[in-house]
Amino acid sequence: MGIKSFLASRKNQQKACTDLPIKVSDYMSRNLITFKSEELIEKVIDSLIKNRISGGPVVNDAHELVGIISEGDCIKQISESRYHNLPMENNTVEKCMVKNVETIDGNMNIFDAANKFLESKRRRFPIVENGKLVGQISQKDILKAALALKGHTW
Structure with a gap:
């Protein structure tokens, strides 16, 4: 009597893994709170607190990325002012x-x-396409992706 294999077909298993979303664009945030370079720091601090975010991209009128502002940058400004x-x-x-x-x-x-x-020890990375800000990926987005892919790719 022959030995039966209880493993599923590996070809089908590999195909299922390649169909899973594993690109940054699949998990990045697209609706971002952005700031303008001429905005006052106090307004930015208020926005960070109200929206429960730790920072955000700074864009110009053409929606091109010109910088990034974080809680740490604001705290540094408060400290220097004091x-x-x-x-x-x-x-x-x-x-x-x-x-x-x-x-x-x-x-x-x-x-x-x-x-x-x-x-890099960063908390977020902006995603730019054709010079325009299109999204942002954070460490939390990476964690969400890992939970969604759990068992499929590792």
Whole structure:
């Protein structure tokens, strides 16, 4: 009597894995709260608190990415204003934002993006296509993707 294999056909299993969404664009946030470089820092702080976010992209009128502002940037501005005994009400986003922003490609594999988060110590990466901001991927989005793909790809 022959031995029966209880494994399913591996070809079908591999095909199912390739049909799963594993690109950054499948999990990125598209409806973003953005800021303008001329906005006041106090308004940004208020928006961060109200929307329960830790930062956001800064765009110009053509919706091109010009920087990114975070809670840490705002805290730094508060600290410097206090240290130098200067009012904060005239400080704009442009003075505080990070201008050299690292972006990632929306077609990048979600696991490669996770590795990029580990290497860079960033909390979010903007996604730009044709010079325009189209979305953002955060560490939380990577966690959501990992839960959705659990058991299928690792």
